[in-house]
Amino acid sequence: MGKKIIFLLILGLLLGGVSTTGFAEKTVTMLGIWGGGERDAFMKMLEPFEAKTGIRVEFTGTRDLPTVLTTRVAAGNPPDISALPNPGQMQEFAKIRALVDLSQFMDMSKLQDEYAETWIDLGSYRKTVYAIFISADLKSLVWYSPKAFADAGYQIPQTWEELIALSDKIAAQGKAPWSIGLESGAASGWPGTDWIEDIMLRVASPEVYDKWVNHGISWTDPMVKRAWELFGQIARNEKYVYGGAAAALTTSFGEAPNALFTTPPRAYMHKQATFIKSFILKYNPDLQPGVDFSFFPFPSIDLDYGTPALGAADMFAVFKDTPEAQALMRYLATAGAQEIWVAELGKLSANRRVNPNAYPDDLTRKAAEVLASAETFRFDGSDLMPAAVGSGSFWSGILDYVGGEDLDSVLERIEETAVDAYKE
Amino acid sequence: MTEKMSRSLSRGLLHTVIIFIALLWLIPTIGVLVTSFRPAQDVANSGWWTVFESIFSSVRLTLRNYEVVLSRLGIGRAFLNSFLITLPATLIPLGIALFAAYALAWMRFFARTFVFMIIIALLMVPLQMTFIPILQIFNKSGLAGTFPGIWLAHSGYGLPLAIYMLYNFISGLPKELFDSASIDGAPPFYIFLYIVLPLSVPIIASLTIFQFLWVWNDLLVALIYLGGTPDVAPITVQISSLVGSYGQDWELLTAAVFISIVPSLAVFFGLQRYFVRGILAGSIKE
Structure with a gap:
């Protein structure tokens, strides 16, 4: 009797499993990195597309994107469209011919009209456009509380x-000017890499920055x-940082x-990208963007190089x-789609035809202006470096240096890993 | 008298140590449980243990995390998918492993030791290494993104350990049982069905728990072979998509974990009386 029930159960499961698999509907499979509120916003952007074309988008968001994507591409089973973690990865895929040339089906003159050249270059490999950007995060910002600044x-x-x-x-005055947070689980140290990159861009030319990213100059270089x-002048100064290095x-x-919004403030300034707005609002829901918190651009250091x-930016490429997939890609590139996307999240659009009114608040609009008016834009360097450096020794180097280790030995260690990593 | 006292003293000491170790092990779980009832702001601003400090003053506990998780997850479908994946992926390898272990332990055939060694060697293959070749095969045979595909994959990953453990148990059964059965004229299949199976219940229960937990908690294998679309995604995939790309909203995870843990606990407590016997099995020879 018991055996019969188990047998029937298995049979039912088999039939149930098989029956859900074979559907012939117009679909696009899509892989991305977003979850939670980001994922909801992304689905909202896709709604008009699905309604208009009748194509169903099967979106999977996973923070394991690099692993899953690399495996599926290598096995010949890529999603139709996928987000890419960074331009370096895009070039890797372009090199092995895993990507579809976008000029085959997209209006290139329209693309050039709507996107700044930087974005098109970043999405290209050997003069062929493989990826488009839908949104960006601006990192060169220092957050502060206008009220606290005015009071003091x-x-x-x-x-x-x-x-x-x-x-x-x-x-x-016996107060801490800065709040710094470098902890991020296994990725701890990355907020410090943004500091170094922003400072690099302000003490050297963009060309030198590119060289540094591609290991054209050594990590022990004086620049x-x-x-x-x-960076150490601020981060290693116990009097500057709230709570010190620890x-x-x-x-x-x-x-x-959060240290900026206590009464009295525990600290006054915090350097972080645009996305931090959602964290501030989440932990301090009563604050008004632009009134209770705002930002100023990370100031210039050597005046020659300005600000x-x-x-970092979110890019998409076509694999099948x-x-x-073509229709969806055309849709994602439009200002209309990106207006929905940025309205939800406080990200900045890459499309310059996006209506500034689409941004949820003045603060985000201001960030978009800073991004659009910047004479020089550079992609987050650590994202472009080989993983052994960009998400390895660079991160741990930041922690060691802030922890009090001698700078020369930190830089020599990063240089050692870089020599190996760039060889391949 | 003194002997009795010293015995109860040493037992008391033993119990204290055991309880202490058990508590130490439980601390992270308790932390997760407490966090799952705290609002996001509190999670960010103070540690979960502060709940106990101010237990009489202003404890702020909420069910909001659970509400959000239940409404966002599409929990019904995800649970169903998880069961659709886990039950066959537990029963199939167990069934195969039982036959294999019996054959390896009690039947004589060509290259028996060699076959057994190969299976043991497979225990050492990291499963990440197998993703690309297996996915290639699945693509060609149309198994990628289907439930039978992932049943097959999980069966493959679970088989070596299952065969190894069952072999150890079954080969330890008394030889006389098998001798007398064959003298009575029972064919091997009858011996398997009426002698080996009933005697192996404890070890089968332990293996069921192991394999069930492993498949139920798996995220990566499902993501690679199934993809993550809602009609096939198991609960682990749905839970991981609750968290943003910068790790925001992680307090939702704590609530989701306690929801997904329920079936695992049910399986564990349902089978645990066999489990203890299974682990002890073979430790004493009469």
Whole structure:
């Protein structure tokens, strides 16, 4: 009797399993990195497309994107369209001919009209466009509380000297000017790499930055060393950082800005990308963007190089050339689609035809202006470096340096891993 | 008298140590449980243990995390998918392993030791290495993205350990049983069905728990072979998609974990009286 029930159960499962698999409907499979609220926003962007074309988008969001995508491409079973973690990965896929040339089905002149050249270059490999960007995060921002600044009579610094002078002034009053959070689980250290990259762009030309990213100059180069020293001037100064190095190393990046919004403030400034807005609002739901918290651009250091913009961006490429995938790709590139996407999240659109009114608040609009008006834009360097460096020794180097280790030995160690990593 | 005292003293000490170790093991789980009832703001601003400090003043506990998880997950379909994956992926390898272990332990055939060694060697193959070749095969045979595909994959990953453990148990059964059965004229299949199976219940129960937990908690294998579309995604895939790309909303995970843990606990407590016997099996020879 019991056996019969088990047998029937298995039979039922088999039939149930098989019956859900074979559907012939117009679909696009899509892989991305988004979850939670981001995923909801992404699905919302896809709704009009699905309604208009009748094509169903099967979206999978996973933070294991690099593993899953590489495996599926290698096995010949890629999704139709996938998000890519960074331009370096895009070039790898382009090299092995896993990507579809977008100029075959997309209106290139329209693309050039709607996107800045930087974006098109970043999505190209050997003059062929393989990827489009739908949104960006601007990293060169320092967050502060306008109220706290007004109460204490602080001015927004325009240059590095003014930034240090302000930090000294706050520290002299017995308060902490900065809140820094480097903890991010297995990825701990990455917020520090943004500091180094932003400083690099301000003490050297964009060409030198590119060289540094491609290991054209060594990590022990005086220019790289200077960038680290300037970072250390703030991050290793116990009087500057709330809680000192110990707090910087153990505070989660998402929770670090909270120190700005306590009464009295535990700290006054925090350097982080645009996405931090959602963390601030989540942990402090009563705050008004633009009123209770705002940002100023990370100031210039050597005036020759101005205030370049550092950022990361969300890119998509086509792996299977189907009519449905083509249609979806054309849709994703439009200003209309990106307006829905950025309205939900506070990300910045890559399409310059996007209506500024689509941004949810003045603060995001302001960030979009900073991004659009920047003379120089560079992609987050650690995302472009080989993983052994960009998400390995660079991250751990930041932790070691902030933890008090000698700079030369930190840089020599990163250089050692870089020599191996760039060989391949 | 003194002997009695020292005995009860040493037992008391033993119990204290055991309880202490058990508590130490439980601390992370308790932390997750407490966090799952705290609002996001509190999670960010103070540790979960602070709940106990101020237990009488202003404890702020909420069911919101559970509400969000239940409404977002599409929990019904995800649970069903998880069962659709886990039950066959537990029963199929167990069935195959039982036959194989019996044959390897009690039947004589060519290259028996060699076959057994190969199976043991397979225990050492990291499953990540197999993703690409197996996915290639699945693509060609149309098994990629289907439930039978993932049953097959999980069966393959589970078989070596299952055969190894069952072999150890079954080969330890008294030889006389088999001798007298064959003298009575029972063919091997009857011996398997009426002697080996009933005697192996404890080890079968332990293996069922192992394999069930392993498949139920699996995320990567499902993502690779099934993909993550809602009509096939198991609960682990859905749970992982609750968290944003920067790790935001992780307090939802704590609630989701306790929801997904329920079937595992049910299986464990349902089978645990066999489980203990299964682990002890073979430790004493009469």
